[in-house]
Amino acid sequence: MELIQRQFNNKLKEVTFMNNRRYLSKKKYFKLIRKYKIIKSCRKRSAADKWFMKHYAITRRKGMDKLIHPDKTNGMKYYVCNEDLCQTLFETHRRIGHSDLNKMFHELKKNYVNIRKEQIAWFLECCETCKQKIDCREKITGNLTMFEYFNKRGRFHLIDFRLQIRSMHKYILVYQDISTKFILLQAIISNLAKEVSYILFTNFAIFGPPCVIESAQNRQYHIELITNLKSYWPQLNIVCGKIKYAQNEKTMDDISIDIQKRLCSWMTENKTTNWNNYLPMVQFLLNKSNNCMNNKIPYVAMFGREVEVGIQSSQLPEPILNSLYLEEDLETIAQYKFQVDDSDTEENSVHNIYFSCILCRKHFRMHTEIIADEYLCQDCEINDCNIPPTERENESPDNQSSDSVICID
DSSP states (O other), X not given: OHHXXXXXXXXXXXXXXXXXXXXXXXXXXXXXXXHHHHHHHOXXXXXXXXXXXXXXXXXXXXXXXXXXXXXXXXXXXXXXXXXXXXXXXXXXXXXXXXXXHHHHHHHHTTTBSSOOHHHHHHHHHHXXXXXXXXXXXXHXXXXXXXXXXXXXXEEEEEEEOTTTOOOSOOEEEEEEETTTOOEEEXXXXXXXXXHHHHHHHHHHHHHOOOSEEEOSSOHHHHHXXXXXXXXXXXXXXXXXXXXXXXXXXXXXHHHHHHHHHHHHHHHHHHTOOOGGGTHHHHHHHHHHXXXXXXXXXXXXXXXXXXXXXXXXXXXXXXXXXXXXXXXXXXXXXHHHTTOBOTTOOSTTOOXXXXXXXXXXXXXXXXXXXXXXXXXXXXXXXXXOTTSOHHHHHTOOTTTSOSOEEEEOO
């Protein structure tokens, strides 16, 4: 990120921003905020002041004043200063999976008003991941030599789990794509070539088959494996070979030890023997960790985008994320955008956020300085059987909570 920031700022300095309101330095950004406050406090406003109030406004976000463009039709959009421009582009670019210029511009214009296509183009020129994707496309479209074509390899390994724990599944099939180091794990009942070939067939149908598949099994096992694969996929032509490791490459035995340690640790912590339930999470953790061989994350190398865990990768507070179950709830919460009221000052920063009641699932607005994990709306709090109504009425004003709750339908 630091390299991208430095390269992008160098390109930004080459452009003259004189008399162009779409390019804002941080000094000019705060100057416009101060001007808005002065004009808003005045009772009489000139035509220039009215034009200014039509194009600029202020909202509070994370305890800071943010300059926005008020638009009743499309909603408010943020102005971005030059110093924050690269970070904004980087977060959006990573969130949408390193998409092209047009998709980025379409996504950014929903929330920002002063970001141009030329700025996005400068950023894409600095993105190393996008450069690698372009290089991969050029290699694919170019004429491959016979050696390069046959060098599409994968390898599989069987982990014997019979001595670890008694279970219906006794083996773990580990398949690795050699070029991306992406790993697939599957719990199997036996180590017979028929069962292994069917699991490999399902993987090949999703990710595509290699030309050569490596394993430490004997020749007879390889012949039976290929025969079964061709019975499932008659058009498939593939050969088996011995495992060949590059220098400093992590071997399948090292990967197997890592998998067994993770599974045994999880079974000890959760006091269970169903290790196959945690196997998909082990696969996810291995594919999101950096590979020391090519210094890349296998997930990014395979799919060309960063690893994201649903809406948890968004900037929503954790209590809000834990209260969301339906898409309707997400649309309702996203409508309010978790903004702090304009009336709140920096000295008295009080959050004005919409939560979901843990009992009736009704959305309500709460003004509070502290965000907790669970909340009750006003109706459920009054009807709570644990607190008698007489005690609630006899509470003194000094002992009542300072948080005010407003329920909405």
